[in-house]
Amino acid sequence: MAWLLARTCFPKTIPRDRFSSCKTRAWSKGPLTAYMPEAAAFPEPMDHQGLYQVSVEQTDAFWGALGRSRIMWINPFHTVHCCDLQQGHMSWFLGGQLNVAVNCLDRHVHKAPNKVALIWEKDEPGQEDQITYRELLEMTCRLGNTLKRQGVKKGDRVAIYMPSCPMAVASMLACARIGAIHTVVFAGFSSVALAERIQDAQSETVITVNQGLRGGKVVQLKKTVDEAVKLCPMVKRVFVSKRTEENVPMSDLDIPLEEEMMKEDVTCEPVALESEDFLFLLYTSGSTGKPKGLVHSQAGYLLYTAITHKYVFDYHDGDVFGCVADIGWITGHSYVVYGPLCNGGTTVLFESTPVYPNPGRYWETVERLKINQFYGAPTAIRLLLRYGDDWVKKYDRSSLKILGSVGEPIDTEAWKWYFSVVGDGQCPVVDTWWQTETGGICISPRPSNPGAEILPAMAMRPFFGISPSLLDDKGNVLTQNDISGALCISQAWPGMARTIYNDHQRFRETYLMPYPGYFYTGDGAYRSNKGYYQLTGRLDDVINVSGHRLGTAEIEDVVNKHGAVAESAVIGYPHEIKGEGAYAFIVMKKGFNLSQKNLASELQGLVSKQIAKYAAPEYVQVARRLPKTRSGKIMRRVLKKIVENKAEELGDLTTLDDHEVVKEIIEGHKQLLQEETGQ
Ligand code: WT7
Numbered sequence: 020m021a022w023l024l025a026r027t028c029f030p031k032t033i034p035r036d037r038f039s040s041c042k043t044r045a046w047s048k049g050p051l052t053a054y055m056p057e058a059a060a061f062p063e064p065m066d067h068q069g070l071y072q073v074s075v076e077q078t079d080a081f082w083g084a085l086g087r088s089r090i091m092w093i094n095p096f097h098t099v100h101c102c103d104l105q106q107g108h109m110s111w112f113l114g115g116q117l118n119v120a121v122n123c124l125d126r127h128v129h130k131a132p133n134k135v136a137l138i139w140e141k142d143e144p145g146q147e148d149q150i151t152y153r154e155l156l157e158m159t160c161r162l163g164n165t166l167k168r169q170g171v172k173k174g175d176r177v178a179i180y181m182p183s184c185p186m187a188v189a190s191m192l193a194c195a196r197i198g199a200i201h202t203v204v205f206a207g208f209s210s211v212a213l214a215e216r217i218q219d220a221q222s223e224t225v226i227t228v229n230q231g232l233r234g235g236k237v238v239q240l241k242k243t244v245d246e247a248v249k250l251c252p253m254v255k256r257v258f259v260s261k262r263t264e265e266n267v268p269m270s271d272l273d274i275p276l277e278e279e280m281m282k283e284d285v286t287c288e289p290v291a292l293e294s295e296d297f298l299f300l301l302y303t304s305g306s307t308g309k310p311k312g313l314v315h316s317q318a319g320y321l322l323y324t325a326i327t328h329k330y331v332f333d334y335h336d337g338d339v340f341g342c343v344a345d346i347g348w349i350t351g352h353s354y355v356v357y358g359p360l361c362n363g364g365t366t367v368l369f370e371s372t373p374v375y376p377n378p379g380r381y382w383e384t385v386e387r388l389k390i391n392q393f394y395g396a397p398t399a400i401r402l403l404l405r406y407g408d409d410w411v412k413k414y415d416r417s418s419l420k421i422l423g424s425v426g427e428p429i430d431t432e433a434w435k436w437y438f439s440v441v442g443d444g445q446c447p448v449v450d451t452w453w454q455t456e457t458g459g460i461c462i463s464p465r466p467s468n469p470g471a472e473i474l475p476a477m478a479m480r481p482f483f484g485i486s487p488s489l490l491d492d493k494g495n496v497l498t499q500n501d502i503s504g505a506l507c508i509s510q511a512w513p514g515m516a517r518t519i520y521n522d523h524q525r526f527r528e529t530y531l532m533p534y535p536g537y538f539y540t541g542d543g544a545y546r547s548n549k550g551y552y553q554l555t556g557r558l559d560d561v562i563n564v565s566g567h568r569l570g571t572a573e574i575e576d577v578v579n580k581h582g583a584v585a586e587s588a589v590i591g592y593p594h595e596i597k598g599e600g601a602y603a604f605i606v607m608k609k610g611f612n613l614s615q616k617n618l619a620s621e622l623q624g625l626v627s628k629q630i631a632k633y634a635a636p637e638y639v640q641v642a643r644r645l646p647k648t649r650s651g652k653i654m655r656r657v658l659k660k661i662v663e664n665k666a667e668e669l670g671d672l673t674t675l676d677d678h679e680v681v682k683e684i685i686e687g688h689k690q691l692l693q694e695e696t697g698q
Contacts (some may be wrong), residue, residue: 021384022599024616027399027633032231035613036461048261050157050398054330054333054378054466055070055330055466057084057085057088058070060080060084061073061080061081061084066468067350067466067467067468067471068468069479070338070483071164071481074483074484074613075483075484075485075486076660076671078099078100078484078510079099079100080567081483081484082099082111082322082513082563083098083099084112085322085326086099086112086322086513087319088658089325089361090112090117090318090321090361091117091121091126091320091325092114092115092116092117092321093116093117093121093291094114094115094291094655095114095115095636096112096113096114096115096294096318097113097114097115098110098179098188099111099112099114099116099208100112100113100511100513101249102510102511102532104509104510104511104536104537104538105531105535105536106527107523107526109291109319109360109515109517109519109526110197110294110295110441111294111295111318111322111511111513112122112294112318112322112513113515114294115198115294115295115318116196116291116292116294117291117292117294117317117318117321117631118196118289118290118291118292119192119195119292119317119321119357119361120159120163120192120193120196120289120585121196121289121297121372122296122321122361123195123321123356123357123360124136124152124156124159124192124360124643125156125289125441125665125677126363127152127360127363128152128156129262130363131152131363131683132151132152133151133152133153134151134363134365135149135151135154135365135638136150136151136152136154136155136366137149137150137155137185137188137365137366137367137368138150138339138365138366138367138368139183139185139368139370139389139594140367140368140369140370140371140384140388141232141370141371141372142232142234142235142375143232143371144371144376144380144383144384144387144388146179147387147388147505148185148418150185150342150462152363155185155188155189155192156298157285158185158186158189158280158628159189159192159193159196159287160196160283160284160286160287161280161281161283161285161287162186162189162190162193162194162276162280162283163193163194163196163197163287163321164260164280164283164284164287165193165276165279165280165283166193166194166197166199166224166258167197167287167340168279169224169256169258169274170223170255170256170280170442171195171197171199171223171224172198172199173197173198173199173290174198174199174200174296174297175199175200175222175223175224176199176200176201176202176220176221176222176223176224176300177190177194177199177200177201177222177224177225177226177341178201178202178204178205178213178216178217178224178225178226178541179191179201179202179204179225179226179227180203180204180206180208180213180225180226180227180240180243180244180247180495181206181226181227181228181231181240181260181346182206182228182231182232182238182240182262182345182370183263183345183346183351183355183368183369184228184260184262184347184368184370185368185372185577186228186260186324187226187346188346188356188368189333189651190226191203191299191346191352191356192360192595193287194299194354195317196287196289196290197287197290198290198292199224200220200221200297200299200300200630201299201310202216202220202222202299202300202301202302202348202623203299203347203351203352204217204301204302204310204347205345205347205631206231206238206240206345206347206349207345207347207631207632207633208631209243209356209627209628209629209630209631210243210244210247210250210549210628210631211247211250211628211629211630212252212310212629212630212631213243213244213247214246214247214248214251215309215310216310216312217247217248217251217253217254218250218253218522219299219302219309219310219312219520219521220312221253222251222253222254223253223255223256224254224255224256224258225247225248225254225256225257225258225389226239226242226245226257226258226260226276227241227244227257227258227260228240228259228260228261228262229241229259229260229261229262229263229266229267230263230264230265230267231262232262232370233371233372233375234374235373235375235376236371237263237265239267240483241259241267241475242263242267243670244257244299244417245268245270247259252428252439253331254272255272256272256274256583257272257273258273258274258275258276258279259273259275259276260276260277260480261275261276261277265406266358267527268580272388273375276595278536281430292317293321293612293626294316294318294319295316295517296316296317296320297314297315297316297319297353298315298316298317298321299314299315300312300313300314300315300520301313301315301348301349301455303349303455303456303568303572304561304568304569304570305561305570306541306559306560306561306570306571306572307561307570307572308572308573308575308576310569310570310573311519311520311522311525311526311529311575312519312521312522313455313456313516313518313519313520314516314517314518314519314520315352315458315514315516315517316517316663318513318682319458319512319513319514319515320357320458320459320513320514320671321357321361322361322513322514323459323512323513323514324344324352324353324354324357324358324458324459324514325357325358325361325362325363325460326459326483327353327358327459327460327482327514328340328353328354328361328362328364328459329358329362330360330448330466330482330483331423331451331460331465331466331482332392332421332423332430332449332464332465333392333420333421333465333466334359334362334364334392336364337362337365338365338391338392338420339365339367339386339390339391339392339418340364340365340366340367340390340391340392341366341367341368341369341385341388341391341392341393341394342353342354342355342359342367342369342392342394342395342423343367343369343381343393343394343395343396343399344369344394344395344396344425345374345671346368346512348357348455348567349453349454349455349458350394350425350426351457353459353514354394354693355367355368355447355616358459360620362679367384367388367390369384371400371401371679372661373395373403373407374402377410378402378403378406378410379410379411379413379414381393381395381399381403382410382411382413382414382594383413383414384415385414385418385419386414386415386417386418389418390418391418391419391421392419392420392421392422392423392575393419393421393422393423393441394422394423394424394425395422395423395424395425396424396425396426396427396565396566397424397426397427397428397429397430397566398426398427398435398566398596398597398598398600399518400424400429400433400436400441401430401433401595401596402437402596402600404432404440404671405596408440411440412440412443416441416442416443418443419441419445419446420446420676421440421446421447421465422437422438422442422448422449423448423449423450423451424437424448424449424450424451424532425450425451425452425453425460425566426563426566426601427563427566427598428476428516428553428555428556428598429450429475429476429531431476434448434450434475435475440473441547447464447465447473448463448464448475449463449464449465449473449479450462450463450476450478452475452478452542452554454540454541454542455516455529455568456516456538456597457470457508457512457514457515457516457540458513458514458515458516458538458640459482459484459514460481460634461481461482461487461508461512462478462479462481462482462485462487462552462554463478463479463480463482464477464479464480464587467479467480472614473505474551476553477547477551477552477553478553478554479551479552480551480552481552484510485510485512486508486510486511487506487508487509487510487544488506488507488508488509488537489502489503489505489506489507489544489546490504490505490507490534490537491504492505494534494535495569497529497546500546500547500548500549500550500637501546501547501548502545503541503543503544503545503546503555504543504544504548505533505534505540505542505543505544505558505671506540506542506543506544506552506554507534507537507538507539507540508537508540509536509538510540511538515538519580519590533638541557541558541559541658542554542555542556542557542558543555543556543557543558560572560590560655561601562601563591563598564591564597564598564599564601564634565596565597565629565633566598566599567633567634569601569630569634569653571588571590571591571601572589572590572687573630573634574601574603574626574630574636575589575603576632577625577626577630578603578622578625578626578636578643579630580625581621581622581625582611583607583608583609583611583613584605584606584607584622585607585608585617586604586605586606586611586645586684587603587604587606588603588604588606588645588653588655588658589601589602589604589636590602590603590604590655590658590659590662591640591659592662592663593663593664594637600636600637600638601634601635601636601637602636602638602640602662603622603636603638603639603640604642604645604647604658604684605618605622605639605640605641605642606641606642606643606644607641615639615640615641615691618641619636619638622635622639623635623636623639629641636669638662638691640687640688640691642680642683642684642687643680643683644677645658645680646658646675646676646677646680646681646684647675648674648675648676649674649676650674654675655676656670657669657672657675657681657685661681661684661685663686666685666688669681
């Protein structure tokens with residue numbers, strides 16, 4: 020076995036001079052080993068396709084070589100992987116022990132202590148802070164010591180409710196250093212949603228800030244935590260970092276974070292963790308009401324984020340990587356924090372919004388920070404393209420080499436604008452498909468052979484180690500091209516989530532049982548006649564509002580708590596900017612005399628309070644009944660067509676119990692649209 024021999028002579032350090040920071044060269048010249056030196060472990064010559072084949076056919080050889088070369092181990096692993104997708108047992112790098120914080124900090128401090136790790140692009144433009152690897156390590160160690168002194172132990176869950184800021188990154192890494200499991204809750208979630216996550220994770224510890232700043236506005240984050248903590252008797256301590264100068268009321272549970280950190284040492288012994296110990300939980304929405312705490316473990320996740328970050332974005336030493344996602348989402352975890360820091364990169368922490376103080380914010384930031392890879396969401400691109408090209412062209416974007424898109428399908432118009440206006444036709448656009456569950460990018464145009472085509476609005480090719488399959492609703496694998504089906508992945512990969520916290524059965528039922536032997540993504544996809552993938556949207560009752568994933572059942576659960584609501588159905592409708600919006604159909608209880616408009620504002624308030632502002636339904640339509648099958652199931656498909664304004668395509672209605680009600684709902688929908696748009 021040639022590759023086995025080759026593997027043993029794998030270079031210990033990666034010869035940096037084999038890379039080039041020149042934007043055209045990286046993708047256009049040289050053998051494949053120039054962009055993936057690990058490929059040297061495999062027989063040459065090998066093109067992208069060859070390397071991809073190795074990655075899926077010789078899983079152990081491929082990931083073993085990467086695991087050895089890209090991660091610093093305290094104890095080496097003895098088995099690369101041992102996975103059973105049927106049973107839901109996925110283990111990578113067994114026997115290995117490591118510390119993720121050491122991989123993200125110490126080893127880089129060793130080489131280049133003064134290299135910038137984080138550029139904190141604060142809400143106000145022009146006030147960025149640079150934090151070096153040494154500074155971030157010191158912060159992390161002081162924070163780790165503080166957590167330990169206050170009683171946080173290995174395996175404890177720590178809820179982090181903070182905006183994107185260095186202290187939030189240090190909090191994540193401090194948990195990783197001492198073996199605690201962090202669960203970052205997006206700071207746009209309401210107190211009730213935060214409480215639900217704290218309770219599910221059984222976190223005794225919360226880390227937050229006194230106030231947040233976003234789009235020039237002060238957000239009272241500590242107050243939200245206070246309200247959440249009232250619902251969480253298990254919380255023993257709340258660390259409060261000072262994002263602003265404002266003093267906020269402090270209770271017995273509250274600990275001023277910076278003050279305590281100042282008392283601590285700048286070194287903190289990293290704990291040796293098993294590869295499969297839990298690194299973090301991240302809650303995401305599914306098709307039932309309760310959010311799921313997806314679990315990612317240490318080594319596989321770290322390696323997968325580092326490798327995807329490096330190869331999808333062609334990240335080179337010295338580049339400034341600008342992923343503008345919030346750290347509260349998986350994109351922030353994988354491509355603001357873990358991937359870039361594991362690679363020793365410089366990563367931007369973006370605290371603001373795409374339109375603050377004006378729609379040129381992103382591009383002004385690109386110019387000022389000299390960002391090389393920009394990674395954003397289609398919803399923001401769609402919003403900005405409406406403000407016109409001048410806001411882009413005003414700023415120098417010549418530093419840009421790659422543009423990334425994530426979170427939802429990017430339509431051709433937005434893709435073309437991104438490519439030709441933002442990137443001046445010079446930068447490949449990588450439309451990256453993945454999920455909280457997948458840990459990192461699974462389908463994307465890069466890497467691929469130099470010069471390989473990228474088609475607009477297509478995620479294109481599977482990443483190394485990913486074997487996508489399309490299945491029909493009977494569970495048959497569709498082997499041909501030019502076909503659509505349910506997107507599944509047929510082999511485990513290192514970055515995949517391992518379970519749902521405290522509910523492995525739900526994990527199996529959601530992802531592994533729908534198509535036994537496969538990981539089911541919940542998305543539909545089309546495979547073109549050239550074998551390229553295009554994502555076509557969710558197949559379940561999950562909607563995507565401005566790149567934020569929401570279960571319609573989650574919204575229904577809240578709406579149904581309103582005293583006047585007898586029954587509801589929340590449906591996603593196409594929205595020009597947000598991608599999708601929530602549309603609620605409500606049947607009121609008898610005897611309630613509330614106008615549709617008043618009910619709408621009450622329900623919007625309720626959903627904002629219980630989940631988050633972005634989850635509030637834009638439209639609320641009162642109906643006499645909901646369309647149901649004779650067996651009593653709501654015909655969501657019919658409602659979906661109505662909100663898409665495709666009432667003429669309702670399809671087969673033979674199982675519908677009451678045809679009159681559909682006519683009424685179509686009429687009510689038209690009226691509501693007229694009222695809202697004033698037409
Ligand atoms: C869902 C995952 C991936 C990090 C951010 C969202 C949709 C994501 C794409 C894309 C089409 C996409 C899918 C997926 N999605 N990226 N490039 N093209 N759809 O993570 O909150 O876990 O949501 O977002 O529907 O299942 P998430």
